[in-house]
Amino acid sequence: MKYADQILREIEGRRNQGAGLDRFASYLHTIDDPQDAYPSIHIAGTNGKGSTLNDIRSILQYAGYRVGTFSSPYLEVHYDRIRINDHFIEEQDFIRYYDRYHREWQKWGFSSFEIDTLICFLYFKDQKVDIALIEAGIGGRYDCTNVIRPLISVITNIGMDHMDRLGNSYADIAWQKGGIIKDGIPLVTAEKKPEVLAVLKKICEEKRADLIQTAEGEQIVFDLCGIQYQYKDLQVALAQPALYQIDNSACAIEAAKLCKERYHYPITNTQIQKGLATAIWKGRFEIMSEDPMIIIDGAHNEDGIRALCESIQAMGNVRILFAALKDKDSDAMMKLLCDTCEDIWISEFDDPRCQRAEVLAGDFPVHIEKDYRHVINMAKQDPNSSLIITGSLYFISRVRQYLIEQSQ
Numbered sequence: 001m002k003y004a005d006q007i008l009r010e011i012e013g014r015r016n017q018g019a020g021l022d023r024f025a026s027y028l029h030t031i032d033d034p035q036d037a038y039p040s041i042h043i044a045g046t047n048g049k050g051s052t053l054n055d056i057r058s059i060l061q062y063a064g065y066r067v068g069t070f071s072s073p074y075l076e077v078h079y080d081r082i083r084i085n086d087h088f089i090e091e092q093d094f095i096r097y098y099d100r101y102h103r104e105w106q107k108w109g110f111s112s113f114e115i116d117t118l119i120c121f122l123y124f125k126d127q128k129v130d131i132a133l134i135e136a137g138i139g140g141r142y143d144c145t146n147v148i149r150p151l152i153s154v155i156t157n158i159g160m161d162h163m164d165r166l167g168n169s170y171a172d173i174a175w176q177k178g179g180i181i182k183d184g185i186p187l188v189t190a191e192k193k194p195e196v197l198a199v200l201k202k203i204c205e206e207k208r209a210d211l212i213q214t215a216e217g218e219q220i221v222f223d224l225c226g227i228q229y230q231y232k233d234l235q236v237a238l239a240q241p242a243l244y245q246i247d248n249s250a251c252a253i254e255a256a257k258l259c260k261e262r263y264h265y266p267i268t269n270t271q272i273q274k275g276l277a278t279a280i281w282k283g284r285f286e287i288m289s290e291d292p293m294i295i296i297d298g299a300h301n302e303d304g305i306r307a308l309c310e311s312i313q314a315m316g317n318v319r320i321l322f323a324a325l326k327d328k329d330s331d332a333m334m335k336l337l338c339d340t341c342e343d344i345w346i347s348e349f350d351d352p353r354c355q356r357a358e359v360l361a362g363d364f365p366v367h368i369e370k371d372y373r374h375v376i377n378m379a380k381q382d383p384n385s386s387l388i389i390t391g392s393l394y395f396i397s398r399v400r401q402y403l404i405e406q407s408q
Contacts, residue, residue: 004091007098008078013111018111027108028121031101035148037125038068039263041255042137042148044177045156046246047304048190051240051281052156054086055252059275060131060259061085063267068129070120070145072113075283075397082120088199089123097122113137114144138162141179152258153209155189155380158281159303160329174199184260186210186257187255191248212258214250222314234269237277242285242297244307247277283313283396286402290361292379293386298393298402300324302332308390309340317385319343319376323395326355326369330338333391334364343385347372349395373402 001009010028028035043049050071060067067085072090074081082089097119105115124132134150136143139162158174162235166176172194180189181203187210191197197213204211217229217236219245227238229246231253238245256272259265285308288294294331299308312318320341324330344366346357357368369375372389376399379387389399 001308005097006097007102010080011098011115012114014110014115016108016111018144019109019201021142021144021146023108023109024114024117025042025105025147027110028147028213029120031122034125038129038132040134040150041133041154042136042142042144042145042147042150042180043154043156044153044180045057046161046173046177046191046252046301047299047307048156048244049135051245051248051284052154052251053135053278054281055279056133056255056281057086058070058266059252059256059267059272062271062275062278063265065130065160065265066128068120068124069128069135070117071135072116072395073397075393075400077121081116082123083129083318084124084129089119092106093123094119104208113240116145123191126179134252136180139166139173139295141176141177143180146180149182150185151263152255153185153187154190154255155180155181155187155200156248156251157189157303159301161301162327170196171199175203181207181209182210183207186212186258187256188212188214188251188258190214190251202303205301212254214247214254217246217250220246222311222313224293229277234272236273238283239277239280241287242308242311244311245285249279252276283393286400288400289380289407292383294376294379295386295401296396296403298396299333299390300328300392302329303338305333305336305390308388309336312388313340315386317384318347319375319379319385319387320377321345321347321389321399322360323347323349323357323371323372323391324355324360325351325353325392325394327353328355328392330355330360331362332402334360334362334366338364338366341388343367345369345375347375347395349392354392354395355357372399376403376406 014081019306069083079088166173212241219230283298299305
C-alpha cells in the first residue's frame with residue numbers, strides 16, 4: 001500500500017473520534033489561527049450547501065478572485081473536499097501537512113473531519129487565497145468549522161436530518177445550524193418555514209445580525225438543458241436542470257451582492273450571471289449519459305428527495321435506483337419516491353453503514369436488486385426510459401465512478 005493510501009486509511013479511521021469545538025479552537029491558537037489569515041463565508045444547512053458553495057465560488061472566480069473551498073463529503077477522492085479555484089489539493093501537499101502535524105493531531109484526539117478542516121485552514125493560508133468558502137459539517141453550532149469569523153453566514157435551508165444529533169424538530173435543528181450566526185455578521189437564507197424563520201430571526205436579533213431572505217424566482221423555464229429564471233432585476237441561467245437549484249443560486253446571488261455592497265468587492269451582474277451559468281456541482285442532478293438519459297442526484301434525506309421529485313415529475317418515463325444509509329428516515333423517502341414514480345429499484349453498496357435493500361424496500365411496491373450495476377446495465381438497454389440514481393452521497397460516489405469507468 002502506498003504511503004498516501006496509508007495516511008488516508010488512518011485519517012478516515014478516526015471518524016468516531018473528536019476533540020470538540022473548544023479544544024479544536026485551543027489548538028488553532030497554538031498554530032497562530034490560520035483560519036483568520038483570509039476572509040471567509042460560512043455555509044450551513046440541511047441540503048444545498050455544496051451547490052450554494054460552488055455557485056458562490058464560480059461567481060467570485062469569474063470576478064477574478066482566488067477562491068478556496070472546503071466541502072464534504074468527498075465525491076471522487078478524499079482530496080476533492082479541499083480546493084482552490086475548483087482544483088483539488090495535491091496529494092503531496094496533503095502528505096506534507098500530515099507529516100508536519102499528525103503527531104500533534106493524534107495527541108489532541110482529532111477526528112477525520114477535524115483533520116481535514118485543519119489542513120484546509122493551513123493550505124488556504126499558505127496558498128494566500130483571496131477568500132475561502134467553508135461548508136459546515138453536521139449542524140453548525142458545535143461544528144469544528146465554527147471557529148471562523150466570516151464576512152457572511154449562509155443557511156440554505158432546514159430539514160429533518162441527523163435528528164439523533166441535532167434534535168427532533170425544525171426549531172431544534174434551526175437552533176443548531178443557527179449557531180454559525182456571529183455578532184454583526186449578515187445571514188443569508190432561502191428558508192421559508194415560519195417555525196424555522198422564527199428561530200433564525202431571534203438569533204439574528206440577539207447577535208445584531210442582518211437577516212437577508214432570498215426572494216422567489218419568477219418566470220421559470222425548465223428543461224433538461226438547464227433552467228432560466230428571473231431573480232429580482234437579474235436574468236439567471238443555470239446549467240443544472242434541477243428546480244431546487246433556484247433557491248441555492250438565490251443564496252449565492254445574495255451573498256455576492258453582500259460582498260459587493262457591504263465589503264466593496266467589485267463584482268458585476270455579468271460576473272454573477274456567468275458564474276451561475278457555468279457552475280456545475282458533481283453528484284447533484286448531474287447528467288452522466290444522454291442516450292440513454294442517466295442522472296445522479298445525492299438526495300439523502302426526506303427534504304432532498306422531495307426536492308428531487310419536484311424536478312423529475314415533468315420528465316415522463318422515469319426509472320429510479322435508490323440506496324441509503326441505516327441512520328436515515330428511509331420510509332419517508334420511500335413514500336415520496338413511490339408517490340412520484342412506479343418503476344423503483346432498491347439496491348445496496350459496499351459500506352457497513354448501508355441499509356440492506358430488503359429493509360429499505362419493506363412493503364413498498366418496488367423491485368430489489370442488490371447489485372446496482374445490473375440496474376444501470378438494464379437501463380442502458382432501454383432508451384425509452386430515463387434512469388434517476390439517488391440516495392446516499394456515498395452511494396452516488398460509487399455509482400459515479402462506475403459510470404465513468406463504463407464510458408471510457
